[in-house]
Amino acid sequence: MTQTPEVIIVGAGVMGPALAYALANDGRKVLLIEKNWEEPDRIVGELLQPGGVEALQELGLVDCIEGIDGIPVDGYGVLYQGEAVQIPYPKNSKGQTIKGKAFHHGRFVMKLREAAKSCPNVTAIEATVNSLIKDKTGRVTGVSCTQKYDNEERVVEYFAPLTFVADGIFSKFRKEYLPVQPKLRSHFVGFVMKNTTLPYPRHGHVILAKDTPILMYQIGANEVRVLIDFRGKLPNIPNGEMKQYLLEHILPEVPKEVQSGFKDGVENDRIRSMTNSFLPPTRNIHRGVILIGDAMNMRHPLTGGGMTVTFWDAVHVANLLSKDTVPDLNDTALVIQQMKKHHWNRKSRASMINILAMALYSLFSAPENSDNLRILQLSCFKYFQLGGIAVSGPIGLLAGLIPNPLVLMFHFYAVAFYGILYQVLLAPMLPASAAPTSGQFKHVTSGSCCSRMNITPGTVALTVAYLPLNTIKAVSVLYTACVVFLPLVWSELC
Numbered sequence: 001m002t003q004t005p006e007v008i009i010v011g012a013g014v015m016g017p018a019l020a021y022a023l024a025n026d027g028r029k030v031l032l033i034e035k036n037w038e039e040p041d042r043i044v045g046e047l048l049q050p051g052g053v054e055a056l057q058e059l060g061l062v063d064c065i066e067g068i069d070g071i072p073v074d075g076y077g078v079l080y081q082g083e084a085v086q087i088p089y090p091k092n093s094k095g096q097t098i099k100g101k102a103f104h105h106g107r108f109v110m111k112l113r114e115a116a117k118s119c120p121n122v123t124a125i126e127a128t129v130n131s132l133i134k135d136k137t138g139r140v141t142g143v144s145c146t147q148k149y150d151n152e153e154r155v156v157e158y159f160a161p162l163t164f165v166a167d168g169i170f171s172k173f174r175k176e177y178l179p180v181q182p183k184l185r186s187h188f189v190g191f192v193m194k195n196t197t198l199p200y201p202r203h204g205h206v207i208l209a210k211d212t213p214i215l216m217y218q219i220g221a222n223e224v225r226v227l228i229d230f231r232g233k234l235p236n237i238p239n240g241e242m243k244q245y246l247l248e249h250i251l252p253e254v255p256k257e258v259q260s261g262f263k264d265g266v267e268n269d270r271i272r273s274m275t276n277s278f279l280p281p282t283r284n285i286h287r288g289v290i291l292i293g294d295a296m297n298m299r300h301p302l303t304g305g306g307m308t309v310t311f312w313d314a315v316h317v318a319n320l321l322s323k324d325t326v327p328d329l330n331d332t333a334l335v336i337q338q339m340k341k342h343h344w345n346r347k348s349r350a351s352m353i354n355i356l357a358m359a360l361y362s363l364f365s366a367p368e369n370s371d372n373l374r375i376l377q378l379s380c381f382k383y384f385q386l387g388g389i390a391v392s393g394p395i396g397l398l399a400g401l402i403p404n405p406l407v408l409m410f411h412f413y414a415v416a417f418y419g420i421l422y423q424v425l426l427a428p429m430l431p432a433s434a435a436p437t438s439g440q441f442k443h444v445t446s447g448s449c450c451s452r453m454n455i456t457p458g459t460v461a462l463t464v465a466y467l468p469l470n471t472i473k474a475v476s477v478l479y480t481a482c483v484v485f486l487p488l489v490w491s492e493l494c
Contacts, residue, residue: 004029004159004160005029005030005031005123005158005160006028006029006030006160006161006162006329007020007023007028007029007030007031007160007161007162007163007164007329008030008031008033008142008143008158008160008162008163008164009030009031009032009033009163009164009166010033010129010143010163010164010165010166010167010173011033011034011165011166011167011168011293011295012032012033012034012037012109012113012116012124013040013109013166013167013168013293013294014045014108014109014112014293014307014310014311015166015292015293015294015310015313015314016032016034016116016164016166016293017032017109017112017113017115017116018059018061018112018116018310018311018314019164019166019292019314019317019318020032020116020119020122021059021060021061021112021115021116021119021122022059022314022315022317022318023121023318023321024116024119024120024121024122025060025119025121026318026322026323027121027323028121028323029121029123030119030121030122030123031123031125031158031160032116032117032122032123032124032125033124033125033126033127033129033143033145033158034113034124034125034126034127035126035127035128035129036126037113037124037126039106039107039109039110040105040106040109041105041106042105042106042274043105043188043190043191043225043227043272043274044105044188044190044227044274044301044306045105045108045301045306045307046102046103046104046105046108046217046219046225047073047100047101047102047204047217047219047304048065048100048101048102048103048108048304048307048308049100049304049305049307049308049398049399049400050089050092050098050099050100050399050400050401051305051308051312051349051399051400051401051403052100052305052307052308052310052311052312052400053065053098053099053100053101054092054098054400054401055308055311055312055314055315056311058311058315059311059314059315059318061112061115061311063111063115064108064111064112064115065101065103065108065111067111068103068104068107068108068111069103069104069107069220069221070101070102070103070108070219070220071101071102071103071202071217071218071219071220071221072099072100072101072202073089073099073100073101073102073202073203073204073217074088074089074099074100074202074203075087075088075089075200075203075204075395076200076203076204076205076206076395076398077198077199077200077203077204077205077206078205078206078208078381078384079199079205079206079207079208079255079441080207080208080377080378080381081208081378081381082440082441082442083381083385083441083442083443083444084199084200084441084442084443084444085381085384085385085443085444086200086203086443087384087391087394087395088395089395089396089399089401090392090395090396090399090401092401093401098399098401100204100304100399102204102217102218102219102225103219103220104219104220125147126147126148127145127146127147127148127156128145128146128147129143129144129145129167130144130145130146130155131143131144132144132163132165132173132289133157133159134288137287138287139287139288139332140163140286140287140288140289141159141160141161141288142157142158142159142160142163143157143158143163144156144157145157145158160329161288161328161329161330162288162289162290162321162329162335163288163289163290164289164290164291164292165177165289165290165291165292165295166291166292166293166295167295168293168294168295169182169275169277169294169295169298171291171294171295173291173295174291174295174296177286177289177291178282178291178296179282180279180280180282181279182277182278182279182298183277183278183279184275184276184277185231185276185277185278185300185358185361186229186230186231186276186300186361186365187229187230187234187273187274187275187276188227188228188229188230188273188274188276188301189227189228189230189234189237189242189246189271189272189273190225190226190227190228190271190272190273190274191226191265191266191269191270191271191272192219192223192224192225192226192265192269193216193223193224193226193258193261193262193264193265193269194222194223194224194261194264194265194269195222195261196224196258196260196261196262197257197258198216198217198218198224198258199255199257199258199441201218202218203217204216204217204304205217206302206364207253207254207255208364208377208381209250209253209254210253210368211249211367211368212228212229212230212231212250212365213229213302213361213364213365214226214227214228214229214250214253214254215227215228215229215302216254216258224258224261226262226265228246228250229276229302229361229365230273231365234273237271237272237273242271243266243267243271246266246271247263247266250262251263251266252438252439253438253439254439255439255440255441256439256440259439276300276301276302277298278298278299278300278358279294279296279297279298279299280297280354280491280492281296281297281343281346281350281351281354281492282296283339283340283343284296284336284339284342284343285336285339287332287335287336288332290317290335290339292313292317293310293313294306294310297309297350297354299353299354299357299358300357300358300361301357302357302360302361302364303353303356303357303360303361303398304398305353305354305356305357305398305400308349308353308400309346309349309350309353309354312346312349312350312400313342313346313350316342316345316346317339317342320338320339320341320342320345321335321338325338326338347405347492348403348404348405349400349403351405351492352397352402352403352404352405352407352408353400354488354492355405355408355485355488355489355492356397356398356408358488359412359484359485359488360380362484363376363377363380363484364377364380370480372476372477372479372480373480373484375419375423375424375477376415376416376419376477376480376481376484378419378423379415379416379418379419379420379422379423380415380419382418382419382422382423383411383414383415383418383419385444385445387445390411390414393407393410393411394411397411405489405492409485409489412481412485413481413485416477416478416481417478419477420474420477420478424470424473424474424477425463425467425470425471425474426463427463427466427470428459428462428463428466429454429455429459429460429463430454
């Protein structure tokens with residue numbers, strides 16, 4: 001390096017290059033360290049919500065989603081028990097319709113890295129960071145790396161006033177600096193379908209199968225990513241158990257028009273798995289080091305909100321630590337003060353996305369033996385069918401365009417009370433549902449359950465007769481909703 005850096009960033013996944021670019025454009029000298037600069041190959045981080053696109057615009061990095069064979073995303077399709085509802089993205093606060101974007105994760109990361117490397121203030125090196133260097137007072141002053149020189153590995157030390165640890169979900173430094181650790185919730189098993197048209201083109205798809213949620217979205221001109229969520233022990237992938245399970249149990253649950261592509265993908269593409277963990281955010285209080293990105297905060301990737309949180313964190317951190325605000329990063333007290341502001345400033349958007357991801361996962365992955373969660377799951381789907389605010393609100397939250405946890409709370413409990421009213425208290429008036437045909441999904445337009453209720457003297461009498469028991473059931477469902485939602489809120493307030 002020709003100049004001593006002001007900032008060291010460990011990791012060049014999604015957060016590292018974005019933050020390096022933002023800080024460098026503010027005049028900071030940045031050292032970006034990555035152990036492997038080859039294109040990464042992952043099965044997640046392939047759908048950027050509109051809120052994330054807005055953050056890229058703020059960073060000046062929106063061009064990174066272009067030229068990578070990406071697919072614009074107009075909204076979502078949710079499929080459940082033989083019915084399907086289409087949910088388009090809403091307009092943002094400025095009245096603009098911002099689309100999401102789906103792409104190959106590795107291609108996107110390489111564009112971010114190219115953008116960071118193009119900054120004169122960024123020095124990028126390939127090295128493995130082994131440890132953080134501390135002075136006698138415990139302040140982090142730099143990093144110790146293993147770096148190759150002429151095919152020979154050497155231990156090299158780099159020093160800077162501030163080090164960002166952005167080494168992702170498997171961070172090697174998290175245990176030392178965070179009071180909480182990730183909790184494994186499930187695994188995604190993924191593969192790619194070729195030459196397959198989804199029921200709603202240019203939409204993400206959530207299929208609420210009997211045992212698990214399934215995600216599908218197009219990531220290239222002829223490629224569709226498939227992700228199946230698994231709780232507990234995974235069937236063995238190398239010996240073919242997973243392939244057999246997918247063909248026997250999951251294939252019949254997906255729409256008929258994609259079953260051929262699904263079968264071909266299972267049989268011919270490489271099946272891989274990825275852990276899905278939950279890590280609530282914590283305050284950065286250590287001098288000289290800041291954990292950021294997935295090293296500090298993770299949520300279930302079901303809702304695709306992770307990169308939205310990441311890029312907005314990069315926006316806010318770069319602003320809070322700008323040269324105008326913090327002229328000297330050696331002023332650790334001021335840096336910690338600014339990061340405390342960041343911890344609370346990020347809540348409006350990051351907390352909303354975190355809570356939404358974990359709450360929706362609890363509902364969408366409801367096991368068959370959990371009657372209350374199944375009622376909430378069905379209520380969520382029926383709520384979407386109401387249209388209007390029952391669609392624009394939830395999809396605006398999912399898109400990262402409504403950074404307001406109170407709006408999330410309103411819709412979550414609206415779903416709960418809607419389910420309590422129609423699926424519990426007035427259940428005797430609902431017509432019996434026909435068993436859905438495997439793989440067949442009928443598009444359903446907006447319309448409340450009231451219009452389809454069977455109101456006769458007999459059903460009214462039955463409703464009144466069962467009211468005491470159903471009231472107890474209603475309280476039980478509401479309690480379950482609180483057990484799902486409130487602990488998540490508490491985890492974000494700490």
